[in-house]
Amino acid sequence: MRPKIVLFGDSITEASFDVGGWGAALANCFCRTADVVLRGYSGYNTRWVLKVLDRVFPLKSQTQSLSLASPSNVVAVTLFLGANDASLPDRSSAFQHVPIAEYHQNLLAIIAHFKALWPCTVILLITPPPIDEDGRLRYPYGENPSGLPERTLESAKAYATACLEVGREACVPVIDLCSKMQSTPGWEKLYLSDGLHLTAEGNRVVFEEVVEALQKEGVSPEKRTVDLPLLSEMDPNDPLKSFQLLP
């Protein structure tokens, strides 16, 4: 049974199989060794996620869950939420806002759910990305006549910090994407297409960070069993021998 890597999050996860996306790159990287399962829900915050978590990943009747046939079958799950929670409560995306203390508690609850469901699975937190406020004003979601961005860099940083704290509390690794991206000059346009979502370069950063973080936790294509003999390992004089040797 081929193991799975589950990607769980908001639109930055949902769009991760678009051209140059980090999810597709991960699926390609783990080709023949693990299936990458996409569970991205555009616009969702941690409050909404908690309303549906047991539908997406049921604790009971696990065999009937979303094709995640066996608990031990999921080797890793990425948990990438907070960009919507961090919408400001008095701006145009207020309906997506979740107070930071609740965000913190919600992330802990999601992690507790994963630990109950998959005790041996690597849970990998990813902080929300930084926000380019100029980009948010140029590409608003819906109408925004206020002239004020619905998300700010300051708020994104605060939620990223909360995410890092959750990682320490729950003893799970965290990719500090917010800091990582800001360490490159010009990150605003280089990594973000609309001040929030990822460019191809931004996708590359997330992909590389996820691969590195998973590797640190012992999850890498090299350490996993390849599904069926590789062409390069077959004997051209007797290729069928490879199949006779299968256990």
Next chain:
Amino acid sequence: MRPKIVLFGDSITEASFDVGGWGAALANCFCRTADVVLRGYSGYNTRWVLKVLDRVFPLKSQTQSLSLASPSNVVAVTLFLGANDASLPDRSSAFQHVPIAEYHQNLLAIIAHFKALWPCTVILLITPPPIDEDGRLRYPYGENPSGLPERTLESAKAYATACLEVGREACVPVIDLCSKMQSTPGWEKLYLSDGLHLTAEGNRVVFEEVVEALQKEGVSPEKRTVDLPLLSEMDPNDPLKSFQLLP
């Protein structure tokens, strides 16, 4: 339970989640409605596939199969084989060659296996692509001191014709990729990166043909249930209402 679309084939399937790949594009297109499961085995011909078919898609103990939890859960499977079978028997990739009559029978056997496993699933055959012999000489697999391409356009066409015949015999739809690609002038370099594998443009053709063929068979994102409420359908004044209304 989110339904699945399985991609089964050789390297052109295995590489379909690389940047711009047709598999990733399909996963993105069916986002929130179906999971795209990658089962590509680089270099494999239909003879080798028959040696492992019941391992990859076991007829018995279906719940233990490769995460394909329920038989009815697979809405479509693409079957994209023949490019390796069509290697010439007296050239440098002779070990991958399968005679055309055997290729024909093997494809029928694979389809019979799928029909036994998934009686209601759309099986979509794809012919091998055309071959650009100049490209094969420039980018050989391994050593090829003969100066003769290990695959030819003539052979690819013959196997594509056999694939079309199988589709008629087994009553399953076939994408005639070999003819489709050749209908565009300059197809040799436009669609093929090494005379055999796909460029980004070639991937786009396969993606569009697969989407169109699946649609004809009633499998399209619009006709499938979206997993959980869409942001665009939520009431910004009461977003939680959407979750209370879930069945």
